[in-house]
Amino acid sequence: MTTATLKTGIQPISTGRRVKDRVVQVLVYLAFLVAVVPLVSVLYLVIKNGLARFDMEFLTHSMRNIGPNDAGGGAYHAIVGTLEQVLLASLIAVPIGLLTAVYLVEYSRGGRLARAISFFVDVMTGIPSVVAGLFILAFWILVLGFEFSGFAGAMALSILMMPTVVRATEEMLRLVPMDLREAAFALGVPKWRTIVKVVLPTALTGIVTGVMLAVARVAGETAPVLLTVFFTDSINTDPFHGPQMDLPLFIFSQMQLPNQTAIDRAWAGALTLILIVMLLNLLARLISWWRSPVRKG
Amino acid sequence: MAKQIEVAELDAYYGSHKAIEGITMTVEPRSVTAFIGPSGCGKSTFLRTLNRMHEVIPGATVQGKVRLEDQDLYGPDVDPVSVRRTIGMVFQRPNPFPTMSIFDNVAAGLRLNGRFSKSELNGVVEESLKGANLWNEVKDRLHKPGSGLSGGQQQRLCIARAIAVRPQVLLMDEPCSALDPISTLAIEDLISKLKTEYTIVIVTHNMQQAARVSDRTAFFNLAAQGQPGKLIEMAETSKIFTNPTEKATEDYITGRFG
Numbered sequence: 019m020t021t022a023t024l025k026t027g028i029q030p031i032s033t034g035r036r037v038k039d040r041v042v043q044v045l046v047y048l049a050f051l052v053a054v055v056p057l058v059s060v061l062y063l064v065i066k067n068g069l070a071r072f073d074m075e076f077l078t079h080s081m082r083n084i085g086p087n088d089a090g091g092g093a094y095h096a097i098v099g100t101l102e103q104v105l106l107a108s109l110i111a112v113p114i115g116l117l118t119a120v121y122l123v124e125y126s127r128g129g130r131l132a133r134a135i136s137f138f139v140d141v142m143t144g145i146p147s148v149v150a151g152l153f154i155l156a157f158w159i160l161v162l163g164f165e166f167s168g169f170a171g172a173m174a175l176s177i178l179m180m181p182t183v184v185r186a187t188e189e190m191l192r193l194v195p196m197d198l199r200e201a202a203f204a205l206g207v208p209k210w211r212t213i214v215k216v217v218l219p220t221a222l223t224g225i226v227t228g229v230m231l232a233v234a235r236v237a238g239e240t241a242p243v244l245l246t247v248f249f250t251d252s253i254n255t256d257p258f259h260g261p262q263m264d265l266p267l268f269i270f271s272q273m274q275l276p277n278q279t280a281i282d283r284a285w286a287g288a289l290t291l292i293l294i295v296m297l298l299n300l301l302a303r304l305i306s307w308w309r310s311p312v313r314k315g
Numbered sequence: 316m317a318k319q320i321e322v323a324e325l326d327a328y329y330g331s332h333k334a335i336e337g338i339t340m341t342v343e344p345r346s347v348t349a350f351i352g353p354s355g356c357g358k359s360t361f362l363r364t365l366n367r368m369h370e371v372i373p374g375a376t377v378q379g380k381v382r383l384e385d386q387d388l389y390g391p392d393v394d395p396v397s398v399r400r401t402i403g404m405v406f407q408r409p410n411p412f413p414t415m416s417i418f419d420n421v422a423a424g425l426r427l428n429g430r431f432s433k434s435e436l437n438g439v440v441e442e443s444l445k446g447a448n449l450w451n452e453v454k455d456r457l458h459k460p461g462s463g464l465s466g467g468q469q470q471r472l473c474i475a476r477a478i479a480v481r482p483q484v485l486l487m488d489e490p491c492s493a494l495d496p497i498s499t500l501a502i503e504d505l506i507s508k509l510k511t512e513y514t515i516v517i518v519t520h521n522m523q524q525a526a527r528v529s530d531r532t533a534f535f536n537l538a539a540q541g542q543p544g545k546l547i548e549m550a551e552t553s554k555i556f557t558n559p560t561e562k563a564t565e566d567y568i569t570g571r572f573g
Contacts, residue, residue: 127373197410201473203371205424205480206400215427219414309414 061292068289071282077290081251081268089279093287095253096268099168100294102257103247103264104237106172107179112229114176115183122184123191124213142181150177151242159246168257171247171264175236182235186228190221223306230302234295240266265291318384318483318514319344320365325379326543327357327364329372334360336543338379340533342484347510349525349552350518352535353567357544358518359407361535362486365516366402367395383484400428403482407489409469411461411476417444418457420472424480439479447475448505467498474505478513485509487517491524503528522568526556534564 079092118135126132154174158164194217202212218225248261249271265287272284320342327335335357342348350358363369364377367388381388388398411420421440425431431439440457444450449471453464461472470490477485487506491499506515506528519525525532533549548561559565 195410197406197408198412200368200371200404200406201410201412201476202423202427203396204366204368204399204404204406205427205476206396206398207424207427208396211427215423216412216414220412222414 064285064288064292067282067285069286071279071286072289076283076286080253080263082253084251086275086280087277091283093265093268093283093290095250096263096265096287097290097294098253098255099247099257099262099264099267100237100291102255103168103172103175103243103262104233106169106257107175107236108229108233110172110176111179111183111232115180115232116187116225118180118184119187119191120213120218122188124209124217139181139184142177143185145177147174147178147239148241148245150174151245153177154242155245165259166246166248166261167259168247168254168262168264171243171262172257174242174246175239178236178239178242179232182232183229186231187221187225190224190228191217193224194220219309222309226302226306230299233298237295237298238266238291240270243267244270265294320484320514320516321380321382322365323380323382325361325364325377325381327360327369328376328378330374333543335364335535336545338546340546340549342514342516343531344514345510345512346530347506347515347517347528349529349532350516350535351520351522351525351532351567352544352547353537354520355540355544356535356537358535359488360544362488362516362518363404365484365486366404367398368404370395400424400480401482402484402486403477403480405470405473405477405485405487405490408493409466409473411464411469411472413460413462415461416458417453417461417464417472420461421475421479423476428480443475443479444472446478446509447471448501448508449475465498467494467501470494470498470502471505474502474509478509482513484514484516487515489518489520492520499524522556526552532556534559534561534567536563536567 075090076092077097078094079090080095081091081093082095084091118139122132122135126135151174154170154177158170158173159166164170198216198220199212202216203209207215243264244267247264247267249267250261250263254260254262269284269287269291272280272287275281322338322340322342325335325338326333338361350362352358360369365381365388367377369375369377377389379389383401387393412423415423418440419426421443422431422436425436425439441450441454444453449468452468453472461469464472470493474485474490491502494502503524506517509515510530517525517529529552531549532552532555534547534555535544536547537544548555548559548564550560555564556568559568565571
C-alpha cells in the first residue's frame with residue numbers, strides 16, 4: 019500500500035480528515051435531533067391531551083348555552099369559522115399574490131416599480147399579525163363602520179398571506195427555465211398564454227406548496243382574528259355578518275377558564291387545528307400530484 | 316409554402332453593446348442555409364433577429380430590415396407573435412414542455428393558439444411526428460411525458476412541435492450540438508427531407524455538418540473580442556468549402572483559427 023502510494027502519488031484519506039468527517043456528521047445529526055425534539059413533543063402533547071375530548075360531539079356542537087363549568091360542548095362553530103375565514107383570505111390573497119409575482123418576474127424587467135413592490139412585499143412579511151388586525155379594525159370597522167365579521171378577519175389574514183404567496187410564487191417562476199418561454203414564443207404563442215399555459219403549470223407544485231405554507235400560517239393566527247371577527251359561542255355560518263369564531267380563538271378562550279373540561283376542549287381544539295392544516299396540505303399535494311406529468315408517465 | 320428572406324443592413328444590440336453589424340443577405344426558399352463562424356460572432360443572435368426572438372431578451376434591440384417575400388418583419392404594425400408563427404425555431408437544447416405529454420407538446424402550438432378540433436389535432440400531431448421521423452418510436456406512448464424521451468428523440472419532438480404550426484421558415488440554432496452521432500444523423504436526414512417544403516436556416520459549429528446538409532453557407536466573424544460580428548462571406552456551400560473568396564473563411568474552415 020505504501021509503495022503504491024509512493025508510485026502514483028495518490029494518498030489514503032488522512033486521519034485528520036477522517037476525524038473531521040466524523041465530527042461534522044455527528045453535529046449534523048445532533049442539529050437534526052434538536053430540531054425534531056420540540057416538533058415531536060408538541061405533536062405528542064397535543065395528541066395525548068386532545069384525544070380526551072376529540073369526539074363527534076366536539077366536532078358537531080357549538081358552545082351555545084354551555085356554561086364555564088359545564089362538560090360537553092364543541093368547536094363546530096370554530097371549525098366552520100376557520101374554514102370560511104381561511105378560504106376567504108385565500109380567495110383574496112392568492113390571486114393578488116400570484117398576479118404580483120407574475121408581474122415581478124415576467125413583465126417588470128427590473129424597473130423602479132418592481133423594486134418598490136419587492137421592497138414593500140419584504141416590509142409586509144415583517145408586519146406583526148396584530149398590526150394587520152388593528153389596521154382592519156381601524157379602517158374597516160371603525161372608519162367605514164362595518165360590523166365584526168368573518169370577512170373582516172379574512173381581510174386581515176389576507177394581508178398576512180400575501181407576502182408569503184408573492185415570495186414563494188416569485189421564486190418558483192424564476193426557476194422555470196427561460197428555454198420553455200422561448201420555446202412557446204417561437205411557436206407563436208402570445209406572452210400571456212405562455213405564462214398561463216406553460217410557465218404557471220410548470221411552477222404549479224411549488225406555488226401550491228407556498229400557498230399552503232401561507233394558509234398554515236394564517237390558520238393559526240389569534241390576534242388579528244380577535245380584533246376583527248370578535249367572538250361568539252354560537253354557530254354563525256355567514257362570514258359577512260356578525261361575529262364568528264375560529265379555532266385559535268376557541269383555544270384562547272377555553273384555556274382561560276379554570277376547569278379541566280375547558281382545558282380539555284382547548285387541547286381538542288388544538289388537535290383539530292393541526293388536523294385541518296394537515297388535511298389541507300394533503301389536499302394540495304393531491305392536487306399537484308394529479309396535475310403533474312409524472313403521474314402520466 | 317416556403318418563402319425567401321431578405322436582410323438589409325441589419326444591426327442588433329444587447330443594451331448598448333452592438334452584437335452584429337451591417338448584415339445583408341438573401342436566404343433562398345426550399346433550401347438549407349448554414350451559418351458558421353467562431354463562438355461569439357453573432358450567428359445565433361442574427362438567427363434570432365429573423366423571427367423577432369432577439370427582442371425577447373430584456374434590453375435587446377434591432378435596426379435594419381428583414382423582409383419575408385415583400386413584408387418587412389420589423390414594420391410598425393407587424394405583430395411579433397404572428398412573425399414567430401410564420402417563422403418557427405428549434406433550439407440548441409431540446410426543450411419539450413415538461414408538464415405536457417408527447418401529444419400535447421406537438422399540439423401545443425395549435426392548441427395554445429386555440430382554434431382546432433380534436434380530430435384535426437390528431438391528424439396534425441400524427442403528420443408532424445411522421446414529418447419529424449419520430450412517429451414509429453412514440454406512437455404507442457403519445458400520452459406519456461415528452462421529458463421521458465432520449466435527447467435525440469426530444470429534439471425531433473421539438474422539430475415536430477415547430478412544424479406542427481406549419482411555418483414557412485424553420486430556424487435551427489445548433490440543433491445537434493447536444494446530441495450523439497446517431498441522433499445527429501437522424502436530424503440531418505430530417506433536415507434534408509424538410510427542405511423540400513421549408514426554408515431552413517441552421518446555425519452549426521460543426522463544419523462537416525454544414526458541408527453535409529446545406530446548400531448555401533454564410534461565414535460570420537468578429538474582428539476582435541467585444542467587436543460586433545459581421546458577415547464575411549456567403550456562397551454555395553461547395554464554393555465556401557473548396558474555394559472561398561476571403562482569406563478569413565479559408566483560415567476558419569481549414570482549422571487555422573476559431
